[in-house]
Amino acid sequence: xxxxxxxxxxxxxxxxxxxxxxxxxxxxxxxxxxxxxxxxxxxxxxxxxxxxxxxxxxxxxxxxxxxxxxxxxxxxxxxxxxxxxxxxxxxxxxxxxxxxxxxxxxxxxxxxxxxxxxxxxxxxxxxxxxxxxxxxxxxxxxxxxxxxxxxxxxxxxxxxxxxxxxxxxxxxxxxxxxxxxxxxxxxxxxxxxxxxxxxxxxxxxxxxxxxxxxxxxxxxxxxxxxxxxxxxxxxxxxxxxxxxxxxxxxxxxxxxxxxxxxxxxxxxxxxxxxxxxxxxxxxxxxxxxxxxxxxxxxxxxxxxxxxxxxxxxxxxxxxxxxxxxxxxxxxxxxxxxxxxxxxxxxxxxxxxxxxxxxxxxxxxxxxxxxxxxxxxxxxxxxxxxxxxxxxxxxxxxxxxxxxxxxxxxxxxxxxxxxxxxxxxxxxxxxxxxxxxxxxxxxxxxxxxxxxxxxxxxxxxxxxxxxxxxxxxxxxxxxxxxxxxxxxxxxxxxxxxxxxxxxxxxxxxxxxxxxxxxxxxxxxxxxxxxxxxxxxxxxxxxxxxxxxxxxxxxxxxxxxxxxxxxxxxxxxxxxxxxxxxxxxxxxxxxxxxxxxxxxxxxxxxxxxxxxxxxxxxxxxxxxxxxxxxxxxxxxxxxxxxxxxxxxxxxxxxxxxxxxxxxxxxxxxxxxxxxxxxxxxxxxxxxxxxxxxxxxxxxxxxxxxx
Amino acid sequence: xxxxxxxxxxxxxxxxxxxxxxxxxxxxxxxxxxxxxxxxxxxxxxxxxxxxxxxxxxxxxxxxxxxxxxxxxxxxxxxxxxxxxxxxxxxxxxxxxxxxxxxxxxxxxxxxxxxxxxxxxxxxxxxxxxxxxxxxxxxxxxxxxxxxxxxxxxxxxxxxxxxxxxxxx
Numbered sequence: 001x002x003x004x005x006x007x008x009x010x011x012x013x014x015x016x017x018x019x020x021x022x023x024x025x026x027x028x029x030x031x032x033x034x035x036x037x038x039x040x041x042x043x044x045x046x047x048x049x050x051x052x053x054x055x056x057x058x059x060x061x062x063x064x065x066x067x068x069x070x071x072x073x074x075x076x077x078x079x080x081x082x083x084x085x086x087x088x089x090x091x092x093x094x095x096x097x098x099x100x101x102x103x104x105x106x107x108x109x110x111x112x113x114x115x116x117x118x119x120x121x122x123x124x125x126x127x128x129x130x131x132x133x134x135x136x137x138x139x140x141x142x143x144x145x146x147x148x149x150x151x152x153x154x155x156x157x158x159x160x161x162x163x164x165x166x167x168x169x170x171x172x173x174x175x176x177x178x179x180x181x182x183x184x185x186x187x188x189x190x191x192x193x194x195x196x197x198x199x200x201x202x203x204x205x206x207x208x209x210x211x212x213x214x215x216x217x218x219x220x221x222x223x224x225x226x227x228x229x230x231x232x233x234x235x236x237x238x239x240x241x242x243x244x245x246x247x248x249x250x251x252x253x254x255x256x257x258x259x260x261x262x263x264x265x266x267x268x269x270x271x272x273x274x275x276x277x278x279x280x281x282x283x284x285x286x287x288x289x290x291x292x293x294x295x296x297x298x299x300x301x302x303x304x305x306x307x308x309x310x311x312x313x314x315x316x317x318x319x320x321x322x323x324x325x326x327x328x329x330x331x332x333x334x335x336x337x338x339x340x341x342x343x344x345x346x347x348x349x350x351x352x353x354x355x356x357x358x359x360x361x362x363x364x365x366x367x368x369x370x371x372x373x374x375x376x377x378x379x380x381x382x383x384x385x386x387x388x389x390x391x392x393x394x395x396x397x398x399x400x401x402x403x404x405x406x407x408x409x410x411x412x413x414x415x416x417x418x419x420x421x422x423x424x425x426x427x428x429x430x431x432x433x434x435x436x437x438x439x440x441x442x443x444x445x446x447x448x449x450x451x452x453x454x455x456x457x458x459x460x461x462x463x464x465x466x467x468x469x470x471x472x473x474x475x476x477x478x479x480x481x482x483x484x485x486x487x488x489x490x491x492x493x494x495x496x497x498x499x500x501x502x503x504x505x506x507x508x509x510x511x512x513x514x515x516x517x518x519x520x521x522x523x524x525x526x527x528x529x530x531x532x533x534x535x536x537x538x539x540x541x542x543x544x545x546x547x548x549x550x551x552x553x554x555x556x557x558x559x560x561x562x563x564x565x566x567x568x569x570x571x572x573x574x575x576x577x578x579x580x581x582x583x584x585x586x587x588x589x590x591x592x593x594x595x596x597x598x599x600x601x602x603x604x605x606x607x608x609x610x611x612x613x614x615x616x617x618x619x620x621x622x623x624x625x626x627x628x629x630x631x632x633x634x635x636x637x638x639x640x641x642x643x644x645x646x647x648x649x650x651x652x653x654x655x656x657x658x659x660x661x662x663x664x665x666x667x668x669x670x671x672x673x674x675x676x677x678x679x680x681x682x683x684x685x686x687x688x689x690x691x692x693x694x695x696x697x698x699x700x701x702x703x704x
Numbered sequence: 705x706x707x708x709x710x711x712x713x714x715x716x717x718x719x720x721x722x723x724x725x726x727x728x729x730x731x732x733x734x735x736x737x738x739x740x741x742x743x744x745x746x747x748x749x750x751x752x753x754x755x756x757x758x759x760x761x762x763x764x765x766x767x768x769x770x771x772x773x774x775x776x777x778x779x780x781x782x783x784x785x786x787x788x789x790x791x792x793x794x795x796x797x798x799x800x801x802x803x804x805x806x807x808x809x810x811x812x813x814x815x816x817x818x819x820x821x822x823x824x825x826x827x828x829x830x831x832x833x834x835x836x837x838x839x840x841x842x843x844x845x846x847x848x849x850x851x852x853x854x855x856x857x858x859x860x861x862x863x864x865x866x867x868x869x870x871x872x873x
Contacts, residue, residue: 004823004851007804007858012724012824016733019719020741022712022748028741029749 100376100387102329105369106150107173112365112376112387113148113157120148120157120171123387125369134176136160136169145169147241149192151222158199159187168199170225184230185216189251193244196266197222200239200251205232215239215253217264231269235260241284243291247312248272250291252284261293263315273315277308285330288312290347292337294327307339309350321350324410329366331373333392336399340364342375344399353399354410362388398598411523415624415667415686416468418506418530421483422523423466424516466520469509477503482510483524528686529669532693533647533655539695548703549604549629551676555699556627557692560600565607565630588628595668596626596685603628624667624685627696632672632679645671648698656681669693673700708751715744718761725825726768729817731809735772743768765825765835769817807857811850814838818846 098116105111109131110123120134136145136157147158157169166186170179189200197220205214215235219228233239233251237260241252249264259281263273279295282305286292291310298304305323307330310316325341332338336353337345340363344353363375365387373395377386411422477488480502487502487510501511502521512520526534544555547562556562568585587607588595603626645653654672667686672679682700684693722743727736743764747754754760811819814836821832822843829847833840 004819004847004854007854008728008808008819008823010804011728011808014724016723016727017737019716019723020737020744022715025715025741025745025748026708028745 100365101146102148103365103367103374103376103387104148104150104155105367105374106155109173110367110369110374110387111148111150111155111171113145115145118145118160120155122176125372132176134171134178136171136178144186144188146188147190149190149197151192151195151197154222156190156192156197158190159183159201161186166201168197168220179225181220181225181227183220183227184218187218189239189242191242191244191249192222195222196220196244198242198244198249198266200242202238203230203232212236215251217242217249217251217269219266231264233262233264233271235262240281243284243286245286245312246288250284250286250312252277252281252293254281259293259295261291261310263312275310275315275317277317278320279306283327283330285332286312287332290332292330292332294330294339296326297322298326305339307337307345307350319350321345321352323352328364331366331368333368333373334396336396338363338366338368338373338395340366342366342395344395353403355395355398359390359395359398362390368392394599413687415527415529417508417667418504418527419468419508419510420525420527421466421520423520465511465513467511467513471507471509473505473507474503483522485524485526527667528688528690528693529667529684531690532669532684532688532697533645534690535647536694537691538648538698539689539691541695541699544695544699546699547602547604547629550631550678550680551702551704552629552673552680552682553699553701553703554627554629554682554696556602556696557600560602560626562602562604564604566605569608588626595628595683596624596687599625600685600688601626604630606630624687626685626688628683630681631677632681642672645697647694649700650698651700651702653697653700671697671700673702675702676704708748710755711748711751714755714760715748718764719744721825722761722764722768725765725820726772728808728820728824729769729813730772731816739768739771742771759831759834762827762831762835765821765827769835804858807854810857811853815846815850815853818843819850822847 098114100112100121101115103110103112105125108125110125112121112123113136114121118135118137120136122131122134123129124131137160144159145157149156149158153173155171155173157171160167160169160180162180162182165182167180167182168187168190170181171177172179183199183201185201185203187199187201191198198217199220200215200217202213203216204211206212213236215233215237216230217233217239218230220226221228233253235253237253237255239251240254243250243252244266247263249266251262251264253260253262258276258278261275261277261281261284262271263275264270265272277293277295279297281293281295283294284291285294289312291312293308293310295306295308296304297306305326306320307323307327308320309318311318323339323341323343323345325339325343327339327341327343329340330337332347335347337347337350339345341361342355342359342363344355345351346353362377365376367374371392373390373392375388375390377388410425412425412427413420413422474488474490477490480487480489480500482502482504485504487504489500489502499511499513499517501509503509510521510524514520539557541555543558545558545560545562546553546555548554563585565585565587585607588601588603642654642656645655651673656670656672669684669686671682671684673682674680682696684696688696719740723736723740726739726743727733730736730739746767747760747764754763757763808816808819817836818832821827821835822829825832827835829840829843833843836843838846
């Protein structure tokens with residue numbers, strides 16, 4: 001038997017370079033602790049300002065080499081193009097923010113209530129940084145800090161516990177000073193409107209042998225902080241949410257079965273209406289025109305949650321829709337109801353509006369501010385948590401795009417080379433390549449699978465697999481339909497215990513197993529790239545902008561921000577020229593990330609900034625809309641093949657295929673053009689509209 | 705990032721062996737260095753907790769393995785395609801025979817991990833098992849299988865001519 005010690009000794013002695021200096025480890029750790037990339041940029045900026053003031057220490061200079069961008073259209077002024085607004089951007093880590101439970105926007109700041117750590121994290125929206133962390137413990141153990149509400153000049157927390165009993169905490173937004181206001185019971189719910197504040201909770205009423213629990217509400221004057229007498233509602237359960245509207249005070253009472261939604265007259269304290277919601281209530285949001293109730297339906301079987309829409313005028317249930325996530329938070333966004341998960345519903349009909357799978361898992365706590373949706377990101381095992389800012393416009397665009405693409409609710413769309421298909425959103429995509437018989441291919445496995453594949457691995461394949469193998473075209477076979485594609489099979493389609501392998505004319509072989517196999521197989525169609533390369537209409541280029549790189553120009557849709565990658569680079573040096581830091585935009589797709597986002601961006605040139613990899617290398621699949629033009633030698637992977645593009649174009653273009661544009665994570669179309677300074681590569685996201693892709697290709701010019 | 709006393713000495717004492725092992729697991733110097741740097745950075749961030757662990761270095765190995773496992777899935781397709789083109793995305797260490805490097809890299813992932821941690825990282829079978837999250841008996845079996853495969857590849861007369869080497873990478 002071979003001696004591994006001897007065999008591997010040369011590797012143990014190999015020159016692998018010097019260790020990363022501890023100072024650099026410290027620097028990386030400090031950068032993260034400072035709150036992510038955007039905060040790092042702010043630190044560099046602050047350092048630069050300091051250097052300018054004292055004229056010593058640090059010199060911050062724009063990178064020396066010239067920008068690779070030309071504006072060949074007078075309407076395009078990249079030099080003054082502002083950096084695109086952050087999209088899907090992690091804006092703040094909450095270092096003590098374990099279990100963010102509720103959040104709201106008040107006075108230009110985002111306020112996040114952290115239930116476990118009993119504090120409120122105040123984040124400046126304009127500066128994308130944590131301004132302060134405010135303890136809201138009332139001086140005694142206990143308290144259930146689970147709801148936030150704002151009034152003029154104050155943010156309120158329900159509830160806290162003081163040595164003298166329960167209460168609510170008032171945070172002065174000017175000073176962050178906390179004042180505790182005692183309440184007659186432990187406050188669970190809170191709502192405010194004008195100068196009124198209402199809290200809801202549960203208290204013991206009666207005496208002797210007639211003691212019982214009763215849902216109770218209480219009004220507090222936000223001016224003098226005086227509380228009215230508590231009002232019992234004669235319901236022996238806990239109010240989980242209250243909402244004050246012009247129509248009255250709505251009180252949602254928790255129950256394991258049907259939960260009562262009560263309408264209380266604030267003037268008299270009388271319960272005027274009771275509507276039963278057929279599940280365990282968890283959340284209430286009300287306006288003057290609608291009342292939205294979120295419920296946990298897991299005890300009823302079927303899906304996890306539900307949303308019920310109540311008409312406050314008729315005080316009747318309008319509609320109920322099931323969800324596959326418990327609606328701990330509900331935000332009303334234009335014509336959408338967005339719930340934890342993230343799940344989107346039509347605000348009028350409650351019809352589900354599927355969102356891309358990459359939104360899944362966000363938003364146990366959420367709020368919106370008109371332009372942004374703020375959602376909590378699940379905490380990591382070490383306790384850290386975060387909030388993420390999503391552009392509402394992008395969320396709406398994603399809803400529209402998913403609807404246009406016909407992606408079923410709870411499924412995600414995959415582009416792979418010439419193929420587009422859908423798999424359940426819970427599947428982890430992609431997972432691995434095939435290891436069978438040396439044939440290249442892709443195996444997509446569902447979440448939590450530990451298996452790769454069969455031949456040398458004793459662990460059996462998981463139940464649900466999409467297996468795509470590249471091979472030579474195989475003539476003959478029985479005609480069969482794979483979704484909208486014509487295919488052939490060589491096995492029996494009548495086989496009930498096995499799954500046929502579908503052969504495509506290109507040589508791709510596809511088989512799917514598992515309970516979702518039929519639905520997955522039915523979803524197969526041509527990818528956006530494949531559709532773009534076929535004949536078809538060109539998008540109207542009216543209003544498009546022209547960008548250029550390396551003597552090659554291309555037009556991009558007007559809604560696509562242009563990002564000058566080399567122009568964004570900033571290098572920080574010491575006076576002797578030693579580079580101490582670099583910031584700016586990284587190349588799309590760097591560090592294993594996705595190449596393009598859900599909305600179109602036009603990236604020009606190549607960045608020198610090397611991003612520090614995020615905690616996990618694996619990022620979710622994305623729609624892949626956008627364009628990147630740069631020098632061919634900058635391309636970081638080899639090409640497999642090139643063939644002429646025979647669609648409409650005024651210059652000779654070559655469609656090039658490489659490993660990355662066949663990858664599921666980065667489905668792209670790469671087109672090469674000979675520029676005066678050498679070859680230039682135009683990369684287009686596969687999820688861009690095919691007519692748009694064709695119009696982009698038709699717009700490519702080599703001026704002069 | 706406050707007090708990190710003791711980190712530097714521990715880091716210098718253990719960096720080399722962690723790096724060598726993770727380079728072998730990764731199948732590339734750059735990937736191995738990347739995972740090593742990240743694992744030690746995380747240890748630095750959590751030093752107050754890591755330093756009191758029974759086996760701080762084992763924790764770093766576990767973090768490094770997890771990083772490489774996640775990165776592996778993404779890189780696997782690129783690597784295979786590049787190999788089809790006759791190119792390499794990451795060269796072997798200069799002092800190592802190419803055939804040995806190729807043989808180690810062609811081991812199935814779990815066998816490669818066990819081999820690297822046991823023979824390059826200097827861990828005991830139990831420590832390897834802890835780092836990989838498997839039973840010690842599994843480690844013994846993985847190491848046995850790895851030796852068999854390497855012998856198949858590197859010995860002039862394979863022990864088992866019918867045993868085809870296939871990698872899960």
